[in-house]
Amino acid sequence: MDTTVRVRFAPSPTGGLHLGGVRTVLYNYLFARQHRGEFVLRIEDTDQNRYVQGAEAYIFDCLQWCGLEPDESVVHGGAYGPYRQSERKENYRQYAEQLVRDGHAYYAFDTPEELEKMRQENRSETNPSPQYDHAVRNRMKNSLTLKEEEVNRLIKEGIPHVIRILIPKEERVSFTDMIRGEVSFETSVVDDKVLLKADGMPTYHLAVVVDDFLMKITHAFRGEEWLPSAPVHILLWKYLFGLDKMPQWAHLPLILGPNGKLSKRDGAKYGFPVFAMNWTDPVTGELTEGFKEKGFLPEAFINLLALLGWNDGTDQEIFRLEELVEKFSMDRVHSGGARFDYEKAKWFNHEWIKASNAGRLMPFVKPVLEAKGLPVNDESFLEKIITLVKERCHLLPDFYDQSFFFFKSPEKIDLEAIQPKWNEQKQLFFAEVIRNFELDPEWKASILESNFKEIAAANHIKPGDVLLPFRIMLVGGKFGPGVFDIAEILGRDETIHRIKETLLRLS
């Protein structure tokens, strides 16, 4: 008996990959790793009308960035391929036909216009969304109402038709969800979903069941928005493969935006990323921002996603991926939806930046600076800077604001912050500081600081009165790490140069 845990993430390549999608990937990945199982990525591209150029490659890019690589997929290979449903088209028809033979499904010849008409006629105050169900199926054009010869004739003539599931009249369908426990539905309110479309492609409902079976999926995790269609899938499992073969389901709580299910619109509206990486719609050219480009570390992104709906029962909030693999459990996943909080997301990133050493940060920070035109040719120089400023960076681009002055003289010097209290005495003080710095043999922050303070004392100046001016001379404003640390890294020549420059502008 094969008991290998096999899970799958089954996105439809129609656009960017958002938070909820990545979290589903993450939970799949964690579950698979923890059980030494296999994680499959299946592309659900059964809707040809929704094909989007580049969307599939984009999904793989996102997973790679997150470090959540599948074991089997279109690009990783595997024994259960093809992993693109459009390439599995032949598989589905036979199952649909089998259902028809067994009396669990039927052919339907209704045209889109006829369906619209049916909905139009049945629409009312009490029934705003009429369904194709037991109440109307006997009045429609299908193999339930047509004579057998007529059905055969229509099929032979190539009249477009679909296959619909025949939902039983009054039956209680229930299953045990790993997160919610027992969930049940009354079939009388479930409609006869299309299984096989007129173009021969399966709908999600058929495809998910057939492929989960063929790919030997043991646990199926998906968003809560799928819960209402679960009875259809349960019934299909029962009719086709047997409920004992059905994977265990877990319907993950939704990630909510400021109002309702998080959408990419929310991101644009409230100024936070929703997709994992930048996504540009190939048709409209519209760009939707991603966490990566916004300046998140993949570790932080994973961490914050893991905690959006799950916790290990302790107060711990910072987790490495390996730790999550060890500690994750589906029964500690919350059943209620979780509102995404961008402030908290940034906090996670900040924590990860602080916890990462300069070497780890280097490949992220260097491009940030270079993109802004700063020349980074000495990595050990940059390493010192990263270590010095990282605790004040929440997002990667903050590294620019916190360290540009190490690479070039500040363009703007906040003279207004020093001018009002500027005087001859301070002018003379800095002249002496320059002379002292020129002679200093070691050029170390601690020495610089003690010399600076001694000179101040000798001139009867409070250090506080000259420290801020000194800072502004070096960085241009009231920000940055310790001013003597800055001077040390800047070096003797540059430090003295900047003091002189500002002195000139002050006099």
Next chain:
RNA sequence: GGCCCGUUCGUCUAAGGGCUAGGACACCACCCUUUCACGGUGGUGAUACGGGUUCGAAUCCCGUACGGGCUACCA
């Protein structure tokens, strides 16, 4: 409208019948820091409502309210 899922500080959550309902983000105050941060200490702030069950309910049950999802030949 119908069906399904849900409901603990503003937000993410802990507490699986038993201490004063705990932590984190955010916010506020103070300390540290002669900048900005980091850090530290403290503070504001929650069991939706009504009924049961029980010696005892955030926790179990019922109802109500509210929120969300679904209701396509989309996934």
